Each structure stands twice: as structure tokens, then as C-alpha cells.
Amino acid sequence: MTDGAMLAQLIEQAEEEGADLATLRAIAEEAGTVGADRALARLGLDDPGAAKDMAELRELLGAWRDAKKSMLKAVMQWLGRTVAALVLVVLAMRLGFPGWLK
Known part of the structure; x- marks a missing residue:
């Protein structure tokens, strides 16, 4: 029917x-x-292949989310290291490190 x-x-x-x-x-x-x-x-x-297609799309979406999370983590680590390096440079300048090199 x-x-x-x-x-x-x-x-x-x-x-x-x-x-x-x-x-x-x-x-x-x-x-x-x-x-x-x-x-x-x-x-x-x-169609009969729709379930497989949806499973593949979910897998692809999961991979995209993992890649995005990894990228954000890497950017945050890079920013953290940059800030730490800048703090060290400022401290060295304040403590007179260029004068030590002479």
C-alpha cells in the first residue's frame, strides 16, 4: 500500500x-x-545509500571539528610563546642586558 x-x-x-x-x-x-x-x-x-552517506558526512564533520580544535590549540600555544618571548625581551631591556654585551 x-x-x-x-x-x-x-x-x-x-x-x-x-x-x-x-x-x-x-x-x-x-x-x-x-x-x-x-x-x-x-x-x-x-535512496538505499543514504545511511552510508550520512555516516560519512558525520565522520567528515567530526574530522573537521578535530582539525579546528587542533588548529586553535596550536594558535594559542604560538601566541603564548610569543607573549612569553616579548616579556623576556622587555625584562632584558629593563635590566640592562644590552649593556652587558659591551
Whole structure:
């Protein structure tokens, strides 16, 4: 049975017999399934290889996040070393280190 046909049958049943709780739940569940399938189709994720594609995209995103974190860590270390070197140069100048070289 097609997606829309099952939903149409459930709605017809609800109209004929009155809408009991089980029928309403079945309508809601079927409507959710139809909507999810339609959304996946619009995104192009309704083919059999979509799960593999999503797993690869998640892996790629994880690698990107790791690379970004490593890059930020390296930049922070570089900045820290630069600041430390500048502090040492300023201290050397204040303590008269250039005069010691003469």
C-alpha cells in the first residue's frame, strides 16, 4: 500500500466508525511516517545509500571539528610563546642586558 493510501484509508475508517483512540493514534503515526518519508525525499536522502552517506558526512564533520580544535590549540600555544618571548625581551631591556654585551 502506498504511503498516502494507508493514511487515506485510516481517515476514511475514522469518519465511518467514529474516531476511537486507536484509530487516531494510527492516523498520527501514519501521518508522521508519510511526512518523514516526504522530507527525506526532498532532501535527497530516500535512496538505499543514504545511511552510508550520512555516516560519512558525520565522520567528515567530526574530522573537521578535530582539525579546528587542533588548529586553535596550536594558535594559542604560538601566541603564548610569543607573549612569553616579548616579556623576556622587555625584562632584558629593563635590566640592562644590552649593556652587558659591551
